Every structure is written in structure tokens, then in C-alpha cells.
């Protein structure tokens with residue numbers, strides 16, 4: 040077993056590089072950030088100093104890999120041409136930022152087809168990701184599975200694989216979110232289901248695990264994260280998951296709300312580390 044790489048989605052408030060200080064303080068060995076305000080289209084240009092500090096801290100603190108999560112507004116499955124091209128521009132912009140700061144991966148939600156159907160949605164997403172080849176640079180794009188909200192693309196794993204297969208470049212992989220897959224109806228508390236999930240996506244192609252418990256029952260279709268052990272997946276569910284070969288070697292990012300647990304982020308990471316020592 041390799042070295043465990045684990046961290047939190049961390050705030051960039053103030054300056055991008057301050058995320059590293061926050062991550063180090065709670066004991067992260069990997070982290071995820073937004074590279075700009077996740078709720079807006081407008082992007083503030085990065086300063087040269089900020090970029091240099093970011094790169095220096097990544098090395099000095101040994102926090103790696105670094106994942107950047109796409110902002111919320113872009114919709115790569117949108118049937119509306121203006122939204123679609125704006126979304127692609129936003130992705131290009133984010134990829135450029137990722138390359139500037141030396142981030143390793145860009146995590147992407149596949150969006151909503153707004154009622155035009157799964158086929159149309161899949162085609163839009165695949166075409167957009169195909170176009171990103173020229174902009175990806177050293178960054179690998181990770182398609183994240185969705186929880187199954189109405190009209191969302193990529194909550195069914197075969198659908199994700201189909202999109203993956205129609206992408207013609209190799210700067211692409213998967214990010215598996217445990218809460219989303221459970222909400223989408225895959226009961227990963229059962230070992231055979233968990234194994235099927237891994238086999239469907241392909242262990243090698245899973246480059247990140249979003250480690251979140253689920254506030255709602257299996258198949259709810261709702262994207263509601265819970266603290267580890269306080270949701271329907273539960274500690275036992277995660278133990279089952281980690282008992283599958285190869286999974287513990289994947290970088291893991293927590294996006295838990297830290298509201299039900301009495302633990303803080305540091306203790307939460309320690310708990311997960313303990314669960315990993317099976």
C-alpha cells in the first residue's frame with residue numbers, strides 16, 4: 040500500500056495560496072480548492088506573486104495532488120448555445136489557471152440537459168471535453184458522478200463510461216463521489232455493489248475519491264453530504280469500501296459539512312485515517 044493522500048476541500052479566502060496554510064494546519068496531504076469564486080462567472084486575474092507562492096507552498100508543504108473544482112454556474116450539458124459556449128470558456132479559463140498554479144486535476148460536474156434527454160446531454164459534454172485537449176496542458180480532467188438530480192448527466196455509471204469512451208484524448212479520468220453514487224442508487228455498503236462500481240469505472244481511471252457520507256437514503260437522487268459516520272453510508276459502509284483492493288491508494292477529498300459530528304476537520308481526517316487501517 041502506498042502513502043495515503045487525503046485532504047479537505049479548502050477555502051481560498053484572501054489569497055489562493057492561503058488554502059495551503061489552512062490545509063496544512065488540519066493535516067491534509069492533498070487538497071481541493073475552487074480557483075475563483077464558485078458562484079460567479081467573473082474571474083479575478085491571478086497575481087504573479089500569488090501564483091509563485093502557490094507553487095512554492097505546494098512543494099514545501101508536500102500537499103499533493105491538488106484538485107481544482109469547477110465553479111457551479113457552467114453547464115457543459117446545456118442545450119442553450121449561449122450558456123454552453125460560456126461554460127466552455129469558463130472551463131478553458133479554469134484549465135489555464137490550473138496550469139499556471141501547478142494544480143494536477145480539474146474536477147468537473149457534467150451538468151443538466153434541462154429536459155432535452157440523456158443522449159443530447161452526453162453528446163454536449165463529450166464534445167466540450169474533447170475540445171479541451173488543447174487547453175488541458177498538464178492537467179487531467181476528472182468527470183465526477185452525479186447524485187441523480189432531475190435531468191442531470193452522469194449519475195448512471197454506464198453513462199459516465201460512455202462519455203469517457205467518446206473522448207479522444209487521454210487527459211481525462213473519473214472522480215468518484217461516495218455520497219453521489221449512493222444517492223444515485225448504488226448501495227456501496229454492499230461489497231458486491233461497491234466492487235461493481237469500481238469495476239465499471241475502472242480502478243485505474245478513478246483518480247480521486249470524494250469521501251462524503253449521505254444525508255439521504257440510497258437512491259434518493261439528492262446531493263446532500265453528511266459527516267463520515269453520520270449518514271446512511273455509515274462507518275461500516277466506508278470500512279467495506281476501503282476493504283476493496285486499490286481504493287485506499289486513491290487520493291481522497293472530504294467535502295463534509297462538519298455539522299453533526301463533534302469532531303473538527305483535523306479529527307475527521309484522523310478518523311478516516313483510522314478507517315483506512317483495515
Ligand SMILES: [Zn+2]
Pocket residue numbers: 183216249294
Ligand atoms: Zn464531490
Ligand SMILES: [Zn+2]
Pocket residue numbers: 216218219262263264
Ligand atoms: Zn455533492
